Amino acid sequence: MTNVAALRLSEAWMQCMRHVRHMGHALDALRPLLPLQASTLASLDDEVIQDWDQFVLRFTKLQDAMGVRLFPAVLEYLEEPFEDRPMLDKLHRLEKLGYLPNVQLWQNLRAIRNCFAHDYPEDDGLKAAYLNQAVDAVPVLLQLLALVEPLADTAKKQTNAEHT
Secondary structure (H helix, E strand, C coil), X not given: CCHHHHHHHHHHHHHHHHXXXXXXXXXXXXXXXCCCCHHHHCCCCHHHHHHHHHHHHHHHHHHHHHHHHHXXXXXXXXXXXXXXXXXXXXXXXXXHHCCCCCHHHHHHHXXXXXXXXXXXXXXXXXXXXXXXXXXXXXXHHHHHHHHHHHHHHHHHHHHHHHCC
C-alpha cells in the first residue's frame, strides 16, 4: 500500500465523519418529531424545515462520499485492482473482504438516498415515508462505517507517522 492510498483513505474517512457529525446534529434536533407524520409536515416552522434539509443534505452527502470516495479508497489501500471496475464489482469485492455485509444492503441504502436526489415528492405522506426511511437507515450507515473504521484508523496512523 502506498502513502497516497493511506492518505486517500484517511481523507475519505474524515469527510464521512464530518457528514456523520452534521447529520447527527440535525437528527438530534428532529428526534422529538420522530417518526414523522404526514400531517405534521404542513405545520413545520422554518427552523425544523432547516433541520430536515440539513439531515437530507448530510444523509445524501454521506452516501455519496462512501460510494465515490471511501469504498474505492478501501480497495486502493488494500491494493485491490478495482479502480477501473464498475461499482457493482467493487461492492461485491468489499462484501467478500468483509467491509460490506451484502451488496443488496448498499443498493437499498442507495435507493433511499435516490428518493431525495432525484425526486422530492409533493405528497406529504410519501415525503414523510421517505424521511422516516432515511432516519431508520442511519444506524445501518453507521454500522457500515464501523466495519471500515479499523482500516481508516491504521491509514490515519500511517499518514501521521509519515508527517512527523
